[in-house]
Amino acid sequence: MAFAVLLAAVLLPASPAAAHDELVGSDPAAGSAVETLPAALTLTFSADIAPDEGASEIQVTDAAGTTLNEGAPVVEGTTLSQALAGTASGEVTVLWKVVSSDGHPISGEFSFTVSAPPAPTPTETASPTATAEPTPNTEPTVTPVESTTPEPTTTEPASSATPWIIGGVVILLLVAAAVAYLIVSRARRDRARAGHGSDAADGR
Structure with a gap:
């Protein structure tokens, strides 16, 4: 009889009151890779978590240890949302702590990766077009030449000198x-x- 009770205790699943809530999903998912840092991070638990102020905590940091949180986390039933700001490249670490529906605090950690942005393709800077220097005028300058034509000499008419x-x-x-x-x-x-x-x- 005692053996049957022990076997039943082992084989029967634990009652809901005896089990703590657990994290069942996240967006971005743990171990996933995203192209850019999302605007918000969402954690989903197996049951409603305590909505009391200060009962839930979350910290999101990039590979350099820079905090990406923006504002306080928001609890809505089974979800915990945290707005994010800034940019990140590489591994992003998420530390979380909540109070489950049975009143016990639970915590955990996971990470996801933000793909490094592609290196910007260097744009070939157009070389400044050489401005053609003005070609000096090679046409000969015409210098006005004084006229060599002798001016007509005023002479008395021959008829007046003859007498x-x-x-x-x-x-x-x-x-x-x-x-x-x-x-x-x-x-x-x-x-x-x-x-x-x-x-x-x-x-x-």
Whole structure:
């Protein structure tokens, strides 16, 4: 009889009053990998957890130990939600502690991974286009050349100078004729005097 009671105690499942609540799921799931850190973390338990202020605690940290929590956790029946902020890369660790429906505190720990963001592809910076320097003007500069054309000399019309030339020539001829006449006349007088002198000498 005693053996039957012991066997029944071992084989019969524990009553709900004797069993504590347990974590049955999370989002993100334990051991999962996500591309980016979610806006909130949600834990789901097997029964309603105590909603009393301060009864539930949760801490979420990244690989560097930086806390990612934003605000206080929120209890709604069997779920515990925690808003997250910031960015993370690599392993994210979750530590939690709640009071189960039987009044006993329970706690646990799990982690998930945030995939490292791909390294940004270096964008080729367009090299500044060489601005063509202005080509110096190679066309010869035309220097104004002074005109070598002689300016017309103002001359008196030939018709106005001709009378003066003719008059001068006539005067010169007249003067020459007068001089020649005087010379000839004087020579004649000299000869005439010489002839009278010789005649007088013969008459003596």
